[in-house]
Amino acid sequence: MKTNLIHWNKFLVLLVLAVFVGALGCKKQNNKENLTAYLAPQLPDQPYDYSVNTNRNTKHLQTFNSITAQIIPINNNIATLGRVIFYDKMLSINNAIACASCHKQEMAFADGEKFSMGFANMLTKRNSMAIINPIFSQAMHSGFFWDIRETELNMMVIKPVQNHIEMGFDTIANVIAKMKSVPYYANLFQKAYASNEITVDKIRESLTQFLLSMVTINSPYDLAAENNFATFTPQEFRGWEIFSKEGKCLNCHGGDISNGWVETIANIGLDDKYTDKGIPNVNRIIKNANESPSEGYFKIPSLRNIALTGPYMHDGRFSTLDQVVEHYNSGIKNHPDLHWNLRRNGTSLPIKLNLTQANKAALVAFLKTLTDKNFITDPKFSDPFVGMALN
Ligand code: HEC
Ligand code: HEC
The missing domain is CATH 1.10.760.10 (Cytochrome c-like domain)
Known part of the structure; x- marks a missing residue:
């Protein structure tokens, strides 16, 4: 919707310009040409x-x-x-x-x-x-x-x-x-x-x-991974340790971040009962899923550029990374379909990470290293229709 507004803003600017230029007695045709130019990439x-x-x-x-x-x-x-x-x-x-x-x-x-x-x-x-x-x-x-x-x-x-x-x-x-x-x-x-x-x-x-x-794949994290993590601050490195070890985040979110086991879908205990049931017929995909009806399974998303992509989860329920971390830290519900990676070893209870404030902040600091600035500014992925009205 915002893009839409910007579009209208531009249109309004043009309109005001047209009236202004018209009042000055110049050729209105120039503005028409601008408008046509705006349409071409x-x-x-x-x-x-x-x-x-x-x-x-x-x-x-x-x-x-x-x-x-x-x-x-x-x-x-x-x-x-x-x-x-x-x-x-x-x-x-x-x-x-x-x-x-x-x-x-x-x-x-x-x-x-x-x-x-x-x-x-x-x-x-x-x-x-x-x-x-x-x-x-x-x-x-x-x-x-x-x-x-x-x-x-x-x-x-x-x-x-x-x-x-x-x-x-x-x-x-x-x-x-x-x-x-x-x-x-x-x-x-x-x-x-x-x-x-x-x-x-x-x-x-x-x-x-x-x-x-x-x-x-061009983030500060990638640079660090190539250099024995020497380019990380101590806080970012602590965050990486939590992410890859005690937090077990990497077990599910490995994929395009690191080699190893790749999971693709999971129920992460967001709710006791899901309104959006997620992937239907999970039992056909995962053999050890609970008996039907299973619910709350969603794609495990890539966490690259995660600092830029909020709000988070399939229903956008969390607006900050702090809230996401708090979910994994203390908020996981004991849903029957909760993924085993999020259960405490040897029990059926959800994990409680009990992270200190400093460790929570470290985990968030690590997540912020996954931002690829080149990707979000690379002209080859940019809007070819932008700026046309100004030429
Ligand atoms: C009105 C908003 C809207 C528009 C327009 C839109 N999308 Fe999406 N896109 C979404 C939403 C919402 C989802 C998630 C939908 C779901 O999971 O059911 C999504 C998901 C996707 C995904 C899946 C990403 C993944 O990792 O699984 C891709 C790829 C995508 N869109 C590409 C496109 C393309 C290409 C177009 C234009 C042809 C487009 N979208 C237009 C809102 C939109
Ligand atoms: C059992 C697999 C699993 C584990 C372990 C796991 N996640 Fe997730 N994560 C998921 C799934 C699945 C989703 C999407 C859930 C949904 O929307 O219902 C998700 C979503 C997220 C999101 C939001 C992504 C977005 O685009 O909205 C963040 C951030 C995240 N996880 C961070 C973490 C962190 C940090 C940890 C470790 C403390 C972790 N995850 C552990 C499976 C997992």
């Missing part, structure tokens, strides 16, 4: 390099590198097309919402809202997810969305466009018809596919390639 002459070079010279990402290496190479012109589609509000029924409305670069592609506003001022049922290394979820086949209902990125990318809350189109044919009416797409499809024909497969592929290129 601003792209570099040579496309950015979207190739995924995950090979940091490091041991901690060996699993990440070997798994993601299986994913097809990315074509720069196809990913560029995907970038434009990702940011284009034309892709919503009322020209108000783009993927980027709920996935903002400066927030590591989350949106800072508990629930997000779609095209008709309706709220999404779950908290918008940050887009963090989708290449890893794809390579692991661990699933997309909080309830992992899609395993293939190229199947999921088209869903929000058709979703009645999110972008609101009835059929893809209508989306394609609309894209044909926009002047810049023919050229972008031509560059990407040597043919200006717009098809649903190309829309899928280009969005997928753009998302696969969104690799974020």
Whole structure:
């Protein structure tokens, strides 16, 4: 919704300018030209390099590198097309919402809202997810969305466009018809596919390639992991110890952070009874889950860029990392489906970490080292429609 407001703000500024310039007796046409220019994306002459070079010279990402290496190479012109589609509000029924409305670069592609506003001022049922290394979820086949209902990125990318809350189109044919009416797409499809024909497969592929290129492994934590943690402050290092040892956080949130055992879904005892039941039919996925009905299982999200992606959890119930840490410290409910990693050894009771204030602060300080500043400022992932009105 904020993007929407910014859009309107710009429009208002233009409108005021138009009236002002008009009053001065100058040509109004200039403003019309500006308005047209605003609609076209601003792209570099040579496309950015979207190739995924995950090979940091490091041991901690060996699993990440070997798994993601299986994913097809990315074509720069196809990913560029995907970038434009990702940011284009034309892709919503009322020209108000783009993927980027709920996935903002400066927030590591989350949106800072508990629930997000779609095209008709309706709220999404779950908290918008940050887009963090989708290449890893794809390579692991661990699933997309909080309830992992899609395993293939190229199947999921088209869903929000058709979703009645999110972008609101009835059929893809209508989306394609609309894209044909926009002047810049023919050229972008031509560059990407040597043919200006717009098809649903190309829309899928280009969005997928753009998302696969969104690799974020360049944080202070990565630098520390490569240097025996010498670059960490003592507090950050203490936080890492809690995260990787007594807190058992790494047992579940390892994945794209460190080598080792990778869990993909869990119930973390947020409630005694869940209103949002989460992943359906868990027993089919996990053999040792409790007898039906199981509930409260959600995707274990990546914690990269976590300081930027609040509010937290599938329903955005926690607004700060301190609150999240307090949940794991003292708030875990004894739900029958609670993951064994969150039960005290040899008992069925939830863990109580009993962290001191200093240790809680250390854990939060560690979580803040997972922020990748390059990722959130890299122009190749940025909004190509921004700043057009000012030129
Ligand atoms: C109105 C807000 C909204 C819009 C618009 C939107 N999304 Fe999302 N996105 C969400 C929400 C909410 C979720 C979590 C939904 C769920 O789990 O049921 C999500 C989840 C995702 C995920 C899953 C991430 C993961 O790690 O599992 C990806 C990828 C994604 N969106 C990409 C896109 C793309 C691509 C577009 C545009 C075609 C888009 N989104 C448009 C709100 C939005
Ligand atoms: C048993 C596996 C498991 C363990 C152990 C675990 N987590 Fe989680 N974590 C999850 C799952 C699953 C979610 C999402 C739950 C939901 O939304 O219902 C989550 C969510 C989070 C989130 C919010 C992510 C977001 O994008 O909203 C943070 C932060 C987090 N965990 C930090 C930690 C820390 C710190 C520890 C250690 C003290 C820890 N986790 C231990 C499974 C785990």
